[in-house]
Amino acid sequence: MMSRQSRSQPRLFYEGFSLEQRVRANHPLRKIAKAIDFDFVYEEVGHLYGVNGNPSVPPPVILKLMLLLVFYNVRSERELIDTLPAQMDWLWFLGFDLDTPIPNHSVLSKARKRWGVEVFRSFFERVVWQCVEAGLVDARKLFVDASIVEADASMESLVDAGSIRHRLHQSYPEFERRLEEQEQSERPSFKKVNRQRVSTTDPDAAVTRDGKATLAYKVHRAVEGQHEIITDTQTTAGDAHESHVLDALLDGHEANTGESADTVVADAQYGTNENLLTCHDRGVKTHMPHLGQAAQKRNAARGVFGEECFSYDASRDVLLCPAGHELRLQGRDRTNDGFHYAASRVACAACSLRPQCTSSKQGRRVRRHRRQQELDQKRAEGRSAAGRRDIRTRQHLMERSFARAKRYGYDRARWRGLWRMQIQELLTCAVQNIQVLVKKARPWPTAQVERMGSEVRRFSASVKWFLLWLSHVRSGPPRVPTTIRGVPGMALSALGTPTP
Structure with missing residues (x-):
């Protein structure tokens, strides 16, 4: 028999009703509430x-609201607060009841401004450490990459920096008068964008071009390879080069996991001389192409001799060209921390391989870095079979990390300003790590055993590097020239010796 729904008056009181009963046992928010301690x-x-x-909204509630904003990719804080009363699982997660007063949406923006970036970074670091404690992090091998995030500003907000400076100089007396009358809590600061134009909407964003010019930020991530836990993240303007962030990522990875990486895997943008030597000094293998590798391939395809085609004779401190002629030391290359070597003008003019070498009337000149031997060693690591394999793995591993972030609104900045973009990235990375933590966390005994194994492997690697350093010290430092031929009296003692 078909029944009909009666139009009864809603009850004013419900006996035995509890939000606990309305949230299913396998709900994701239940797992997060069980795994993460927000009271810190x-x-x-x-x-x-x-x-x-007046009493404030409890800080853990604010942090949970921030997490819900990213976890469910809600468009705005106003929409989050408007939706909150109808979401029983959200109310349960926040510790609310049906009749608990809902905070105003402005509470979130005020809290972000009051707390700053460091509170959210502390939250991210705690999540990373929980992943380490759960045995989900293999800190030995680190994959790094960067990606562009579109800023919350349009290209129409760009104006000429010169005209802005002129107008600011004209209006400075008026600004000074207003400041005396009333203290300004947050005045927009006009900053240079790409040295030519400034964005009046988001001064911290930079113009980037990938087919179409856009205002953007750049996020840099360090990801371990076992479960793809993000161990550190940095945020910069969109025009910042990736190579300047590698050292900070390595430091952050070591601080957050308690272990330093043995191998770093990256693309050619990170393969600068400075980064390669930094990794050498830290005892880190570099599975990455060096920045000039693409140019070397182009030269080889055209049959042109690159700098790598010249061999170094340490006993005579000369370079030998493919034709067997000597290139002698001419002077210091202060820009690139190295030396200039040049061939004889007469020898170059009579050489049969001159068309493949140089068109200069002065003959061929080649630069050699002061620590070229270490650079060659690090570049060889990137060309090894293990290096090429890791580089291929990095391509899909890092793309997967950034692709997963898109479901949390990663592809566009939620707020304006670099520090706010840093908060968004830290929350996004924390959410991604939490997802792995609640899904793949092992029982405590198993996690501790795996962590002990990781520490044993790390200790063994430290002993290996110590023995290599000891053998290097006993064999004596490499030969370094004390004078430059052709420049009498120029001492090189200030350069020091290569770091073992």
Whole structure:
């Protein structure tokens, strides 16, 4: 028999009703609430609140609201607060009841400004450490890459920096008068964007061009290879070069995991001389193409001799060209921290291989870095079979990390300003790590055994590097020239010796 729904008056009171009963046992928010301790934020932000005045929204509730904003990719804070009363699982996660007052959406923006970036970085670091404790992190091999995030500003907001400076000089007296009358809490600061134009909407964003010019930021990530946990992240303007961030990523990875990486895998943008030598000094293998490798391939395809075609004779401190002629030391290359070597003008003019070498009337000149031997060693690591294999793995591993972030609104900045973009990236990375943590966390005994194994492997690697260093010290430092031929009296003692 078909029944009909009666139009009864809604009840004013419900006996035995509980939000706990309305949230299913395998709900993702249940797993997050069980795995993550949000109460740490009391200690982090306690000094930012006064002892008098109206009670604030509890800091853990604010942090959970921020997490919900990213986890469910809600478009705005206003929409999050408007949707909150109808979402029983959200209310349960926040510790609310059906009749709990809902905070105003402005609470979130005020808290971000009051807390700053460091509170959210602390939250991200705690999540990373929980992943380490759960045995989900293999800190020995690190994959790094960067990606562009579109800023919340249009190209129409760009104006000429010169005209802005002129107008600011004209209006400075008026600004000064206003500042005397009323303290300004947050005045927009006009900054240079790409040295030519400035964005009046988001001064921290930079113009980037990948087919179409756009205002953007750039996020740099360090990801381990076992479960693709993001161990560190840095955020810069969109025009920042990747090579300048590698050292910070290595430091952050070591601080967050308690272990330093044995191998770093990256693309050619990170393969600068500075990065290669930094990794050499830290005892880190570099599975990455060096920055000039593409140019070497082009030269080889055209049959042109690149600098790599010249061999070094350490006993005589000369370079030998493919034709067997000597290139002698001419002077210091202060820009690239190396030396200039030049062939005889007469020898170059009579050489049969001159068309493949140089068109200069002065003869061929070649630069050699002061620590070229170490550079050659690090470049060879990138060309090895293991290096090529890791480089191929990095391509899809890092693309997967950034692709997963898109479901959390990663492809466009939620807020304006570099520090706000840093908060967005830290929350996004924390959410991605939490997803792995609640899905793949092992029982405590198993995790501890795996962590002990990782520490044993790390200790063995340290012993190996110590023995290599000891053998290097006993064999004596490499020969370094004390004078430059052709420049009498120029001492090289200030250059020091290559670091073992």
